[in-house]
Amino acid sequence: MRELYNNLRGVCLFLFVVCSLFVFGKTGIVTYQTKVQAQIPNSIYVKPAQASLPPDVTLAVRLNSGVNSIAFARVEIIFDQTLLQMTSNAIYPSPAPLKTLIYVTATSSANITGKFIAVVALANEDKDNAPAGDFEIMQFPFKTISPQLHQTAQLSFVQNGIQIVTMDQTLLPVTAYPASLTLNDIPTPTVLPRMDTPVGACSTDNKQSFTWTGQLGATDYWVQSWNEMPTPTWYQNGWMGGPSTAVSYTDPGHTIYTKVAWTNDPSFATVSEFSSTASAYCPAPTPTLTPTPILTLTPTPTPTPILTPTPTPPSTTTPTWTPTPTALPTPIPTPVPLAQPIATYRYLTSFSVRINWTSVPGADAYLFQTSSSTIKNITDGGYLCTLGTGSSGTVCMGSDGVTGIPTTNGWTAQLYSDISGLTCATGYYVHVKAGVTGTQNSGIWSEDLTFTTLPCPSPTPTIIPTPTPTNTPTPIPTSTPTHTPTPILTSTPTHIPTPTMTSASTPTRTPTPTLLSTPTKTPTPTPPSDSLTKTPTPSFRITPTKTPTHIPTKTPTPIRTLTPTQPPSFPIGDANHDGKVNEDDYTIWYDHFNSTTTAGARDGDFDKNGKVDGVDYVLWLLHYGT
Numbered sequence: 001m002r003e004l005y006n007n008l009r010g011v012c013l014f015l016f017v018v019c020s021l022f023v024f025g026k027t028g029i030v031t032y033q034t035k036v037q038a039q040i041p042n043s044i045y046v047k048p049a050q051a052s053l054p055p056d057v058t059l060a061v062r063l064n065s066g067v068n069s070i071a072f073a074r075v076e077i078i079f080d081q082t083l084l085q086m087t088s089n090a091i092y093p094s095p096a097p098l099k100t101l102i103y104v105t106a107t108s109s110a111n112i113t114g115k116f117i118a119v120v121a122l123a124n125e126d127k128d129n130a131p132a133g134d135f136e137i138m139q140f141p142f143k144t145i146s147p148q149l150h151q152t153a154q155l156s157f158v159q160n161g162i163q164i165v166t167m168d169q170t171l172l173p174v175t176a177y178p179a180s181l182t183l184n185d186i187p188t189p190t191v192l193p194r195m196d197t198p199v200g201a202c203s204t205d206n207k208q209s210f211t212w213t214g215q216l217g218a219t220d221y222w223v224q225s226w227n228e229m230p231t232p233t234w235y236q237n238g239w240m241g242g243p244s245t246a247v248s249y250t251d252p253g254h255t256i257y258t259k260v261a262w263t264n265d266p267s268f269a270t271v272s273e274f275s276s277t278a279s280a281y282c283p284a285p286t287p288t289l290t291p292t293p294i295l296t297l298t299p300t301p302t303p304t305p306i307l308t309p310t311p312t313p314p315s316t317t318t319p320t321w322t323p324t325p326t327a328l329p330t331p332i333p334t335p336v337p338l339a340q341p342i343a344t345y346r347y348l349t350s351f352s353v354r355i356n357w358t359s360v361p362g363a364d365a366y367l368f369q370t371s372s373s374t375i376k377n378i379t380d381g382g383y384l385c386t387l388g389t390g391s392s393g394t395v396c397m398g399s400d401g402v403t404g405i406p407t408t409n410g411w412t413a414q415l416y417s418d419i420s421g422l423t424c425a426t427g428y429y430v431h432v433k434a435g436v437t438g439t440q441n442s443g444i445w446s447e448d449l450t451f452t453t454l455p456c457p458s459p460t461p462t463i464i465p466t467p468t469p470t471n472t473p474t475p476i477p478t479s480t481p482t483h484t485p486t487p488i489l490t491s492t493p494t495h496i497p498t499p500t501m502t503s504a505s506t507p508t509r510t511p512t513p514t515l516l517s518t519p520t521k522t523p524t525p526t527p528p529s530d531s532l533t534k535t536p537t538p539s540f541r542i543t544p545t546k547t548p549t550h551i552p553t554k555t556p557t558p559i560r561t562l563t564p565t566q567p568p569s570f571p572i573g574d575a576n577h578d579g580k581v582n583e584d585d586y587t588i589w590y591d592h593f594n595s596t597t598t599a600g601a602r603d604g605d606f607d608k609n610g611k612v613d614g615v616d617y618v619l620w621l622l623h624y625g626t
Contacts, residue, residue, distance in 0.1 A: 041064055041066030042064065042174050043064045043175045045061075046155055049179055049180065053142065053143065055238055056142065056143040057143075058091070059140050059142060059155060061077070061118075061138050065172060066133070067133075068132060068166045068172055070164060070166060071098075071122040071165055071166065071618045072617050073165075074119045075138075075161070077115070077117075077118075078114055078157075082146070083151060083183060084153055084181070085111045085144075086110055086140060087142065090116070090118060093136045093138070097135045098137065102119040102617075104118050105117050106364065116140065120137060120138070121614070124625075144183045146183050146184065147232040150182075153181045159176060169618050170615075184237060193215070194273040194275060195259075196213050197275050198258055199211050199278060200256075200258060200278040207282065208282050209280065210247050212246075217264040219263060219265070220239050221243070221244070221261070222238065223238070223240055223258065224237050225257065252284045257277050257279050258278050259275050259277045261273060339443060340360075340445075341366065341432050342357060343355060343431065343446050348451060348453065350425070350454040350457060351453065354417070354418050355417050363436060363443065364435075364437050365412065365436070366414075367432065368404075368408075368410065370386060370402070370419060370428060370429070371383035371385055371387060372387065372399065372427070372429070374429055381445050383431075387402040387409065388421075402421040403420055404418065405418045405420075405591075411435065418590070423453065424453050426453050427450065428453070429449065431449065433446065571626045572619055572623045573585055573619055574623075576588060577601075577602075580626070588602075588603065589617060590604075593613070593617075595611075596611055
């Protein structure tokens with residue numbers, strides 16, 4: 001039995017250790033993953049990963065690219081717009097690692113759809129210093145609009161809406177981590193005494209006021225105040241920030257409810273239960289009636305006839321007008337003036353420009369105007385004439401072809417406008433002011449921004465290509481060349497006879513005559529004429545050989561080989577095929593961004609995969625200036 005007991009005890013101890021390791025180990029893994037999101041390469045996440053609202057909180061979207069240098073980022077975020085709302089425009093980091101802001105959803109649109117898209121990219125001047133590792137993309141300020149307690153919400157990423165492109169033009173796969181938000185999470189009651197019920201009343205200045213008895217040692221009070229209209233409204237839901245024991249609100253015509261808890265712990269680890277709910281109501285002010293002045297009628301006197309007794313006229317009663325109460329108009333609250341935005345320009349070319357302006361707190365729309373003149377309307381300060389067509393003003397002469405995305409003259413929720421169709425080497429002026437949709441509250445115009453478009457480009461001569469004639473090759477005849485033999489001369493030699501010489505007699509010498517007589521000269525003998533035979537000229541007998549008829553050989557015409565003309569080549573990133581990669585090509589890419597096309601580089605699809613996306617932007621960036 002003792003041995004069995006020891007065995008059972010060992011088994012139980014083993015199971016306890018295993019279960020403990022499982023429970024604590026699992027908890028440790030979850031906690032570790034939450035804490036080290038920033039240390040996970042190739043991840044996109046929200047910082048902080050967990051938050052409690054109220055109070056309002058600003059959440060940052062960050063990217064950890066590891067060792068990869070990043071040139072382009074598109075992020076798509078969704079949230080429950082019935083629980084959360086953005087309190088202002090997204091906040092751009094300063095300095096921004098990706099400072100080219102391509103697109104950002106307006107706050108008013110995000111609060112309606114529950115979706116926010118931000119597209120940022122590396123600027124041309126930073127392409128030798130692209131960011132890598134862990135860095136911030138953008139910040140988003142949020143508040144809760146839910147009156148319910150203990151709710152949760154998430155700020156999540158749309159996975160197929162994320163596009164991260166590296167400097168070597170590859171899409172970086174990333175893992176997305178959402179943020180978990182706790183809404184109206186009231187502190188857990190502790191052993192501190194419960195607060196007494198506050199006293200609610202309408203004060204002499206027509207405010208709903210609440211007071212309560214202070215607790216000894218209290219350092220702060222948590223106050224919840226709300227109404228029960230068809231759409232409940234929170235007036236306050238959070239710590240007072242000190243030991244104050246009173247609150248008041250101005251909302252005549254409504255009942256406001258309030259309850260209070262307290263703490264004496266600066267770390268808020270110990271909190272009392274909430275008190276019972278008190279209420280206070282103040283009536284809406286009664287309009288003051290202005291009495292109508294009393295109209296007194298004076299009778300016209302009747303002339304008395306002469307010498308005729310005048311009868312006494314009956315007494316005339318002057319009628320009294322009863323005043324009609326006139327309700328005074330409800331006073332319109334004076335709107336709080338909005339701040340003045342600051343306008344700048346970029347991507348200036350001979351015919352286009354982008355105008356950016358800073359966001360203004362409290363504004364959700366902006367009135368933007370462009371003009372070729374600084375003359376302004378004295379009533380509202382707008383330009384007397386504006387470019388293109390719009391919601392106000394007169395069109396400046398010769399500017400009908402000017403267009404703007406989203407506008408050249410009108411209201412927009414965007415923080416930029418792309419203007420095209422401008423005249424080269426011409427000066428222009430722009431200004432912008434902030435406003436609130438559905439109200440007459442608008443700010444003051446920004447300072448005039450002046451810019452001059454770039455010089456006009458030199459006209460390119462039109463080259464008319466000369467058509468190349470097509471040569472039809474002459475067929476080559478097949479001929480056998482005939483050899484012409486050399487004529488042979490045959491000669492028959494003739495025997496030449498040897499000449500015969502006839503011998504002559506030797507002459508006899510005659511003795512010298514004496515002086516007595518004259519001697520007679522004896523003539524020298526002459527050989528006979530036929531003693532020498534003339535040698536005849538030798539003769540040759542030529543046997544002629546018949547020369548064959550010569551057949552000429554036809555020389556074939558050479559065949560001309562036509563070299564095909566190569567199509568002109570353009571640098572990568574040159575969308576308009578002008579041989580240069582510049583801002584004009586960026587504008588074409590921007591106009592077709594996030595679309596499909598079959599036109600290739602003509603629509604900004606520089607890698608020709610049928611989609612205009614961040615990879616094409618990086619290709620343009622890397623070849624900018626070539």
